[in-house]
Amino acid sequence: NKMKHTKLFISLTAVFSVLIFIAVFLIVWFAGDSYPDLRKNFRKEFSIPGLDEGAVPQGMGVYQADDQSYFLITAYMTDKSPSRIYVTGSADGYLGYVTMKNPDGEHTDYYGHCGGIATNGNTLWVTSESTVYVAKASEQYREKGKNIIHEIVDKASGKFLDGATNFEKKIAFTSSFKANCGADFCYYYDNPNTSSVGYDKLYVGEFYRKGNWETDTTHRLTTPNGYKNTALMYEYSIDNGSEYGVQKLLDDNVAEANRVPKIQKIYSIPEKIQGIAFSGRTSSSNNGTLVLSQSYGLKNSALICFDWNKVNASENGKSFSSVAGVNFAYDGVTTKTGNNYTDKSLQVFFVDMNDKQALTNIYDVPSMSEGMCTLNNRVYVLFECACKKYRLYTREKLKDVYSVLPYSK
Helix, strand or coil, X not given: CHHHHHHHHHHHHHHHHHHHHHHHHHHHHHXXXXXXXXXXXXXXXXXXXXXXHCEEEEEEEEEEECCEEEEEEEEEECCCCCCEEEEEECCCEEEEEEEEECCCCCCCECCCCCCEEEECCCCEEEEECCEEEEECCCHHHXXXXXXXXXXXHHHHHCCCHHHCCCCCCEEECCEEEECCCCCCEEEEECCCCCCCHHHCEEEEECCCECCCECCCHHHCCECCCCCECCEEEEEEEECCCCCCXXXXXXXXXXXXXXCCECCCEXXXXXXXXXXXXXXXXXXXXXXXXXXXXXXXXXXXXXXXXXXXXXXXXXXXXXXXXXXXXXXXXXXXXXECCCCEEEECCCEEEECCCCCCCCEEEEEEECCCEEEEEEECCEEEEEECCCCCCCCCCCCCCCCEEEEECCCCC
16 A cells, blocks of 8 residues: 555656646746847837738738838638738738739639749739749739739729729739749849849749758758858849740740740858848949848747858859759750750859858847848848747747848847
8 A cells, every 4th residue: 555655656746747847848938038139129010911810921022102112921821712912001001912813824723832922013923832923914904004013902902993893802923934943932122223124133042941841952052161051042133024024044045935034143042041131232232231031940030141242252153063063954944956955154152151251140039030021221021920820839929020120240
């Protein structure tokens, strides 16, 4: 009998110890991180729309029109309904959302992950699963001299064109192209120094995580300072006259049907990048700051800042073939003779965590930072840590977009 009491006491002590451990862990987990970088350097901007509707926010872009700025936020839905673009105006506040239609001829609803979004008003780009989806304004809007941003804002807010009532709150993709990478985020850079759109840029990049988000082995490159980068980002030049909104590959060896968007530069980037943004960049010297949003799972996110001028230094550029071991090949593009088309001239520049001159700052912020955009040199950061899908587990449930004016330490 005494032995039974002893065993019971030992069992209860073990259970009590486990409960104490779990309680201490939960207290430390949910209350043990104060995020001084967030409190000191960031400010709240506006509420993230759709969180209580099951939206899982992914990408964010901004465009200035009609005396205000419009923020576009992409999200896939936990109830498996079509993915959405939420619209918030800097003056008018939350306006509503639109869904998207595939460029498949049948105008089926788009349910993709929609990792990134960017627009220059004339063209809308949404990235997802190795594809860049492109939207231009519908014929009704083009006839009125309006662009895609007007169509998105009108339909999201329910105004529609000329008071019509038969419009759906949907945007149709007009084309798409293979991205030659995972296409997990995108960013539009509007050059403030010139009115020529040819100097504006679109950036498309991919996310890497070992095991479940692998990239092509030729995309995993070691930097000159020995850091193992695992993903690529491409730079395109803008061309509003192109169906893709960017300059096309004009090579006499390539048939007209294969005139895909031309990659101008390649950037080798670290793992787990969810989005990028620029602050204070100018074309004349490429100075300014490149910010990377790095996150995965419940671990704290990092906003990693680089001197863009140093990233683009000529000595930092290498031919892709020399570092990857193969010439760069465009997905599915062949020459007129039927051979795979490769570009021997493409250069790759390294965003190098081991380059202490180029790396200027790292902000430690709550988990699940996603896409970013820039307005008046402030970098706006989107989070998914407060969405229904994850809020039970996350330490900090950020329900707002935050912004920061990056500085060098």
